[in-house]
Amino acid sequence: MSDTTSSTHPPTSHSSHGASKDIFGSATHGKIGMWIFLVTDAMTFAGFLLGYGVLRARNPEWPHMADVVGLKGLILSSVATFILICSSVTMVIAQAAGEIRDNKKMLKFLLLTALGGIIFLGIQAYEYTHLSHALGMLFSDYAKGPPQFSSIFYVVTGFHGLHVLSGVIYLLIMCAKVARGQYADGNVNHIEITGLFWHFVDLVWILVFTFIYLI
Amino acid sequence: MASTLPSSEQLAQYHSKVSGYMKIFYALIIVTIVEVAIVFLPIPRIFIDVGVVGLSISKAFLVGYFYMHLNHETMWTKIVALLPICMFFYAVFLVLDGAKRPASVYVGEPARVFKGAPLKEEAPAAAKDAVDSTPEAPATSASETPASPPAAGSDAANEYR
Numbered sequence: 001m002s003d004t005t006s007s008t009h010p011p012t013s014h015s016s017h018g019a020s021k022d023i024f025g026s027a028t029h030g031k032i033g034m035w036i037f038l039v040t041d042a043m044t045f046a047g048f049l050l051g052y053g054v055l056r057a058r059n060p061e062w063p064h065m066a067d068v069v070g071l072k073g074l075i076l077s078s079v080a081t082f083i084l085i086c087s088s089v090t091m092v093i094a095q096a097a098g099e100i101r102d103n104k105k106m107l108k109f110l111l112l113t114a115l116g117g118i119i120f121l122g123i124q125a126y127e128y129t130h131l132s133h134a135l136g137m138l139f140s141d142y143a144k145g146p147p148q149f150s151s152i153f154y155v156v157t158g159f160h161g162l163h164v165l166s167g168v169i170y171l172l173i174m175c176a177k178v179a180r181g182q183y184a185d186g187n188v189n190h191i192e193i194t195g196l197f198w199h200f201v202d203l204v205w206i207l208v209f210t211f212i213y214l215i
Numbered sequence: 216m217a218s219t220l221p222s223s224e225q226l227a228q229y230h231s232k233v234s235g236y237m238k239i240f241y242a243l244i245i246v247t248i249v250e251v252a253i254v255f256l257p258i259p260r261i262f263i264d265v266g267v268v269g270l271s272i273s274k275a276f277l278v279g280y281f282y283m284h285l286n287h288e289t290m291w292t293k294i295v296a297l298l299p300i301c302m303f304f305y306a307v308f309l310v311l312d313g314a315k316r317p318a319s320v321y322v323g324e325p326a327r328v329f330k331g332a333p334l335k336e337e338a339p340a341a342a343k344d345a346v347d348s349t350p351e352a353p354a355t356s357a358s359e360t361p362a363s364p365p366a367a368g369s370d371a372a373n374e375y376r
Contacts, residue, residue, distance in 0.1 A: 023289065024288075024289055024292055025289040025292070026290055027288060027289070027292055032292070032295070033297050035296055036295060038296075039296065039298050039299060042299035042302070043298075043299055043302055045305060046299055046302040046303065047302075049306070050302075050305075050306040050309060051312065053309075053310040054309065064281050066254050066255075071255075074249075074251060074254070076303055078247065078248075081247055082244065085243050085244065085247070086240075088278060088282055089236055089237070089240045089282075091282075092236050092282050093236060096236075097229070099225075099229070100221035100225040100226065100229045101221060102221060102229075121368070131348075192284070196283055199282045199283045200283070202278055203278045203279055204276050204319040205277050206271055206274045206278065207271055207272075207275055209271075210250065210267055210268060210270075210271035211268075214251070214253075214254050214262075214267045214271075215264050215267060215268070
């Protein structure tokens with residue numbers, strides 16, 4: 001039986017990985033590895049959101065984010081959410097294009113995905129400066145209420161922002177590889193793994209946006 | 216290696232996949248707009264919170280199931296991906312438990328492991344006493360600590376410690 005563990009070839013039906021094939025089907029080790037990493041990352045975010053929940057539940061003076069930033073601020077964050085959802089769509093289209101060996105389209109949509117991430121980071125950066133200068137929301141203090149309010153906001157959204165930044169770097173590296181023709185043969189397993197990370201970043205933002213901004 | 220042109224069958228598959236992804240995209244946009252609109256409705260806060268959380272979980276499901284291709288994965292991969300849901304149930308219990316305790320119980324109170332345990336900052340002092348003075352000193356400081364009343368908190372608060 002030939003060794004099919006190389007990263008560019010998914011296991012064939014004659015694969016020697018009997019147990020993992022029964023359990024995980026045609027998913028490669030890299031994909032399962034990324035899923036496991038995402039599960040651990042989700043637990044980290046869950047820990048932060050849990051801390052946020054406990055802090056908030058025990059503090060009756062906790063303001064509503066919608067009241068603090070107003071309709072304009074909420075719309076800005078909604079635009080950021082919309083941009084991230086769009087980047088998720090471009091990511092999944094890039095993968096579909098790669099599967100039919102349309103390298104140019106795959107590269108174009110991967111670049112659009114990275115651009116969406118960069119725009120999201122720009123919106124976050126603008127929002128942070130506005131919140132700290134105009135609303136007195138600093139990392140360790142809040143001028144108009146409990147200091148934990150602004151602190152946990154920056155911790156949760158900043159941690160997510162770091163994920164977006166690393167996702168953008170990951171995407172740009174994959175764009176360089178796609179431009180060199182590394183995935184022009186239709187085997188887009190690595191692109192799919194990149195997509196898993198990017199969709200996870202979007203998924204977490206959907207939950208963070210709800211718990212931090214809307215509740 | 217040169218990429219070959221896709222066949223018409225592959226193109227048809229690609230277009231049907233993309234139209235499926237776009238349908239999910241429109242659903243996500245509509246749900247996001249509804250979510251933000253709900254926040255400004257003149258209804259009790261509990262309905263807003265439950266509605267908004269429910270909608271966000273449905274959005275997370277749409278992204279996870281269709282964009283992350285969980286619908287094409289085996290049962291075990293789905294189970295691996297759903298493990299953080301266990302964190303959610305754990306979190307619900309912890310938040311509800313933490314919500315019951317008044318905040319004043321913890322204000323001004325240094326951390327301690329259990330009721331009657333010496334307070335952390337007194338432990339080095341107790342060790343210093345043991346070194347400097349007679350052997351009775353550690354026993355005295357240890358017996359004093361559980362009896363000393365907490366700096367803040369009512370009788371009801373004491374029950375939690």
